[in-house]
Amino acid sequence: MFRCRVLRNCRISDTLLSVNFSKFTSLNLLDLSFNNITGQVPQTLLNLNSLGFLFLGNNSLSGSLPSSVGPMLKNLDFSYNQLTGSVPSWARNSQLNLVANNFGADISSNSALPTGLDCLQRNTPCFLGSPKSSSFAVDCGSDRPISGSDNSLYQPDAATLGAASYYVTGEPTWGASNVGRFMDASNVSSIIYSSHQFLNTLDTELFRNARMSPSSLRYYGIGLENGNYTVTLQFAEFAFPDAQSWKSRGRRVFDIYVQGERKEQNFDIRKVAGGKSYTAVRKQYTVPVTKNFLEIHLFWAGKGTCCIPDQGYYGPAISALSATPNFTPTVRSAAAKKNGSKTGVIAGVVVGVAVLGLVVLAGIFLWRRRQKRRKLSLEQEELYSIVGRPNVLSYGELRSATDNFSPNNLLGQGGYGSVYKGKLTDGRFVAVKQLSEASHQGKKEFATEIETISRVQHRNLVKLYGCCLEGNKPLLVYECLENGSLDHALFGKGKSSLDWPTRFEICLGVARGLSYLHEESSIRVVHRDIKASNILLDANLNPKISDFGLAKLYDDQKTHVSTKVAGTFGYLAPEYAMRGHMTEKIDVFAFGVVVLETLAGRPNYSTEDENKVYIFEWVWELYENNHPLDMVDQRLEEFDSEEALRAIKVALLCTQGSPHQRPSMSRVVAMLTGDVEAPDVVTKPSYITEWQITGGNTTYMSTDVSGQPSSAPRANSPSSRTSSPFLSSVIDEGR
Known part of the structure; x- marks a missing residue:
């Protein structure tokens, strides 16, 4: 004969009096909850010697409870029925859930309802018509109160809720009810804990604990002022790892009801979190409170997995919940009342206008x-x-x-x-x-x-x-990245000796990274601050672009005009520095500068040799005199002249004055690898010609708009030359 019979939520419509329960002597668990069973509870059912768990909640049972129970029956759920009368004496030794019935105190026999049960009876909740609170918040499964980032004080919820039990706070302002038994599992706790860091929340501590239920978990707001409320439910999955394994196949699926209305069907925490565990999920609903009572119901409908990662790991689970009014309340929350009483005691001692003024000032400060x-x-x-x-x-x-x-x-x-x-x-x-x-x-x-x-x-x-x-x-x-930045490696105090293949691969790697940002990624990005100090080198000296603090998304079809110039002078394209015109071609220009610095082993501005102060003028002079390779770092014992010449041509092409004359970064990659021929650059950019006409004034290249240190002197430095008219406006606008 079977020991367990679960016919839960099976749409059964009948009475129990028609069943001959004497046949079920070996029955240990019977679950007939969430059906439409009517009539009285037969004494023969409760007298079964082996029966230990009986779930008859959410039916239409009526009448009073039998006067006795069998020796093993310690867990009985009769919640959400139409039972009446007084609570029998045997209830003291059992877990008995009688929530949402019509029980009352028996004055003649001096029999009172168990603590808190009077607040959870059908149609007669506590404080009906006399609200005592306007909000409440609960940190489910926690043993201490926690202040949330929403300014709510989340009350602890550490009560042990067994297979058929309920709990009401001492005030009372809220309560909870749990029904069900984890099948084929021993010593399964209804409270789960994780020390993991949770994502998508400012309140990680709220998610350390969660309350889990094998069947039906309800929370109640008691004595709330009537009106519309925002109910916030917070969840996070614990036990299903993100990495692919058999444990990651676990699924927790349940339904959510608020005030009797189903808000979510087949709700899967991990699915809503984008397939991730340890990620907070928040659900908010606007609901009416009409009888000073609020009910939140999490219900397991038998879906999802049951045994991952362990036997008995299923059913609804919740980390935190709160209810806040969408109106101006006339009563305060319980927490506010406590604070108010403390303030009242202090205020009672205060004498005089001066002290009152201090209180007002303190209030303003705290506000x-x-x-x-x-x-x-x-x-x-x-x-x-x-x-x-x-x-x-x-x-x-x-x-x-x-x-x-x-x-x-x-x-x-x-x-x-x-x-x-x-x-x-x-x-x-x-x-x-x-x-x-x-x-x-x-x-x-x-x-x-x-x-x-x-x-x-x-x-x-x-x-x-x-x-x-x-x-x-x-x-x-x-x-x-172990090897720091490129500028440190090339011309810092502890500069290292980078050989030619490494330098060329650095240029190629940076070009590939920019090509990805401009043309290949799902979003198109203009970095706006490409420079040697923002190129980092890993253990194998592979380059990686960093510092996206000034990055901008851009549209291929548009040229943006920036009201504030951002970046580092010496790497800024002329059209961006002077007019704020921003396209991906400003990154191309800066890349050209980085290539020249990498090949020469020197910054774009240097006073070590007065004939080579500005890298553009120096390189163009060598190029026009047919000695472009003379710009390559003298510290290099050998280099590939073909690759070097190709890189120089690419750099000069990238730093052309007009953005339309500069190549795309994908074409730059093709030219550096030799897949596409790098053309000879014939025309010297007009901005270099203009500098030379004005006496070599290139001060605008030497100041960092973003406020970061630069190797070149500042505009107000004694060593800098007189600034051009547009320079001051650019600096003022950039800052």
Whole structure:
């Protein structure tokens, strides 16, 4: 004879009195919930000696409960029926769920309802017509209160809810009810925990715990002021890894009801999160509260997997929930009342107008700080919503990785902050970019950098591991490239000797990276700040383009006009520096400058030799005198003259004055590899001719608009020459 019988949600319409239960002496579990069974509960059913679990919830049973139960029957669910009378004495020794019935206290026998049950009876909830609260928030499965980024105080929810149980808070402001037993599983906890870092949320701590149910899980708002509310439900999947394995095949599927109305059918947390675990999912619904009572119901309809990663891992699960009014409440939440009473005690002691004034000032201060926090929270939430979001790391983890951002780990500094070397707990070395508080447009550039790098992937682009959005100093976490930047390798204090094949491959790699950004990626990107210091070298000296803080998306059919010039002088194309005209050809120009610097082993401005101060004039003089190879770095013991000449021609072609005369980056790659012939450059760019006419004034090449250090002197430096008229306007506009 079978020991378990589950006929749940099978549309059964009958009475139990017609069944001969004496035949089922070995029955241990009977589940007839979510049907349409009518009539009374027969005494013969409850007297079965082996029966331990009985689920008869969500039917239409009536009458009173039998006066006795069998010796093994300790878990009984009669919730959501039409039962009446008083609660029998045997209920004290059992888990008995009588939520949503019509039970009342028996005054004659001095029999009171179990604690909180009176607030969960059908049609007679607590505080009907006398609301006590206007909101509530619960951190499901947690054992301590948590303040959320939405300014809600999430109450703990650590009560042990068994197979047929309910719970109501002491105030009472909310409650919960759980029904069901995990099949073929032993010692399965209804509360699950993970120490993993969760994505897509500012409140990772809210997702550490979640409450899980094998069948039906309900939460109730009790004594709420009537009106429309926004109900927010927050979920995250724990146990199904993103990596392909048998465990990743697990699926948790359930339905969501709010105020009796189904809001989601076959809801799959991981599917909604884009196929990712440890990623927060938020669902919001606007619902009416008409009887000072709110019900949230999560229901497992038997879909999804049951045994991944372990037996009994299925059913609904929720991390946090809240309900907030869409109207101006006339009553406060329970948390607000506590704070109000404390303030009242303090105010009672306060005497005099002076002290009252201090209280008012303190209130204003706290309000302004709260508004500032809220603004920061909204900014951070906007960053979390970015498509292609990277992993989110905690500030504590990165502070530990960089030894509290020690100066000994400082890799470099730029206009938007400092970069530190760090080591994560998994052993990876990373570069942590810390946004400077002094940067005026830093957060905008930070958001741009996340969005751009997250959506473009190429071997010649730096890899973004993650970010941290806590506090006022957001952080970006990149792969750490052992050999630093190209400018450091070529002409820094610790400059290394790069041989010819390495230099040529660096030029080719940068060209391929830019070709991808301009023509191959799903989004088209103008970097706007290509320069030697933004080319990083890995352990094998492969180049990777970094620092996307000034990057812009662009339309192939449009030429953008920028009201503010951004980038580094010396690498700026003339049309962009003078008129703000921005196309991908400004990156082509900057690439040409980088190629010349790489071949010559010197920056575009250098005072070491007064005849070679500006790299453009010097290289063009050599080219026109038929000695172009004389510009190649004298430190090179040997080089491929054919490749070098090809690279010089490409660089001069890329730095033509008109953007229409510059090649696309895909054509640059073809010319460098020799697939396409590099044409002879005949016409010297007009901007060089104009400089020479004005006495070699190229000061505009030597100032960094973005505020970063440059190898050339500033415009107000004693060593710089008199600036041209357009220079001042460009600098003023750029800053």
